[in-house]
Amino acid sequence: MKDVRVTHIGGPTALIEVAGWRILTDPTFDPPGRRYSFGWGTSSRKQTGPALDPNEVGPIDAVLLSHEHHADNLDDRGRALLAGAPVVVTTRAGARRLGGTARGLRPWDDTVLDGPERRRITVTATPCRHGPPLSRPIAGPVIGFALQWGGQEHGVLWITGDTVLFPGVREVPRRLTVDTVLLHLGAVRFPITGRLHYSLTAAEAVQLCTLVQPRTIIPVHYEGWTHFSQGREAVERAFAAAPDGLGERLHWLPLRPAQSP
Incomplete structure (x- = not known):
């Protein structure tokens, strides 16, 4: 995507620099080693830390927070960073809990980022289901x-958020033309729920990208936690076997300051 720079900081956390804006996704900056509870008998240990400390990221104009109730998407140091963010966009429930500058959206709601000497950015919330059917009361x-x-030439920049493949997320390519996707992966599983998964598997990711047909696919949120059951190798295998050269659109950003392909 022209004039867009993406820095993958770790997990779901990425810095997107576009149209004069510096936008951070799902801030996670805690060091590795700690185990976090996710409720209902589930937990996970963080295995790797961020590529950048919060003070190395620089000024942030807005935070896009897919959800604030799981520590692998918002941890303690990430939560502290929110206090200095002029705008936080998240779920309606999350906005109520966070207060302050948080704007709450339902799926397909819009909000606008507007500021002097910058292009306006319209942010549209897209559907997610963070687990199997009927899991929302537990997963949130x-x-x-x-x-x-x-000035966009080919379509939107889409951040999937933590989701499985379900009818709501299949609606995205029907409503939007996607140029670049930041694809949350990992096939999250917990021993207490067996083979049920709570984020995209590699196979689901291929199915979704086959529907969406983005020009650029950037994997995120696939490493650094014990609750991920699939990492880079599984994703690469699945996309290498995908039709229509889909695997050639897969771009892995190094976990250090870097430009998107």
């Missing part, structure tokens, strides 16, 4: 984000 509400601004 989650949203993804589609970003649109003046």
